[in-house]
Amino acid sequence: MESSNIKLYYQNTRGLRSKTVQFFHNVVSTDYNVICLTETWLKGGVLSGELFPGGYQVFRRDRGDAVSVKKDGGGVLVAVDSSLDASHHPELQSTAEDVWVSIKSGDKLVYIVCAYLPPSDKSSYHSFLNNFESNQQLISNNTVIVVGDFNLPHVGWVDSVDSPNLVPVNVGDESAEFIDLFSLFGFNQFSTTRNSKDRILDLIFCNENFIDRVSKSEDPLVPEDRHHPSLEFHYKYQRYQPLRGSLKFTKNFKRADYDCINRELSSLDWVELFDGLNVDDAVSIFYDRIGKLIDKHVPTFRVNTKYLSYFRKDTIKCIKQKLYYHKKYKKFRNQSDYINYSILRKSSKNLICRDYSTYLQSVESDILSSNNGKGFWRYMSNRRKSRMFIPKKMTLETSSANGPREVCELFATFFKSTFETPKDGTVFHFRKNPKISIAVDESEVRNLLQNIEINKSPGPTEYPQFS
Structure with missing residues (x-):
């Protein structure tokens, strides 16, 4: 058992259906342990294997799985690195758009809740709060991290002279129930990243002071909406060795x-x-x-399980160097490291596009040369495949x-x-x-x-x- 930091990423994506290839390649070139997304706009026709490479456990809740006054849009998702011992808890979820996932930390569990509450949807708002209150005993006995877009645009978050944590201001009647309940359960809000209108819409709550280094992500997985900057942060936890397969x-x-x-x-x-x-x-x-x-x-020979099979060696090398300089910049805040990181980030994206274009050309050639249609179905099978993780x-x-x-x-x-x-x-x-x-x-x-x-x-x- 050892202490380490898990790296979490959050973004309101404003739809993923038209961005699956871009999102997939960006995930491969990052090192996030947990990825939380809201407003995915996904439906059953988009498989999790089209969004995440092998090595991620994906727990998603599309809008069709939740009760909402709106039929389209919405949707939440939590993806966890398979090296972490994660479990999905649908029994803890409300009828709103929220997904509950636990991660084993020593002899305890850390719960991660990703939620999206649509604007002017009072039924989802009350369902989420009532369900949250009904889970009071579980929340009081465990560490709980809650991230998402709760559509509380008028609530401001400012530093307090009496506390190291942010405190809410301009709390109106429509948001008072939410703020009061989270305060009663001992939650603090850690996000300080403001959008283009100088507001904080995407919030990060935790009932323990274990959240560290919350910042705007320098490498969003998809282009950012100006109202919803992407966030990354760290959480310190006790590593637990899960049941998993050996190297392939x-x-x-x-x-x-x-x-x-x-x-x-x-x-x-x-x-x-x-x-x-x-x-x-x-x-x-x-x-x-x-x-x-x-x-x-x-x-x-060892099978490469992290990077895609069509990535060339120079692409993989560039991605590794990019991650190295990003970690170095985060630690020392040296501007030269950030310049190297920026150059490598751009180069890695160009190399990934090159490799993907070459891969598509080979697939098209294979499909055209296959008279019995096997080339097409081979391609479809590869697109739908997702490496399964072993549950604990x-x-x-x-x-x-x-x-x-x-x-x-x-x-x-x-x-x-x-x-x-x-x-x-x-x-x-x-x-x-x-x-x-x-x-x-x-x-x-x-x-x-x-x-x-x-x-x-x-x-x-x-x-x-x-x-």
């Missing part, structure tokens, strides 16, 4: 030593290996020998598991229930000199191999159809 590695079959594989396969006496075994044991022996040959003669807790009926071994045992229990165990295992005896003979014609085997559909999935063994 795969085999490069194009560089395998097939001469050695053929020689070693030819030297194996399969009759002797399988003699006296039942079918299950024989199959296990077969896969074990094939697996050892693959491990021995097929090189392994899995359940099966009345049983639950939250450790790697326990989860595996739970899966084994589930799959075992779908099979029947045979009473007696069938044993096959392989004789050294069988009376039957099998003639295999080399040209026939070659013809069958050449007609294998190479685009088929390799299956659970991950062995390719051909190499």
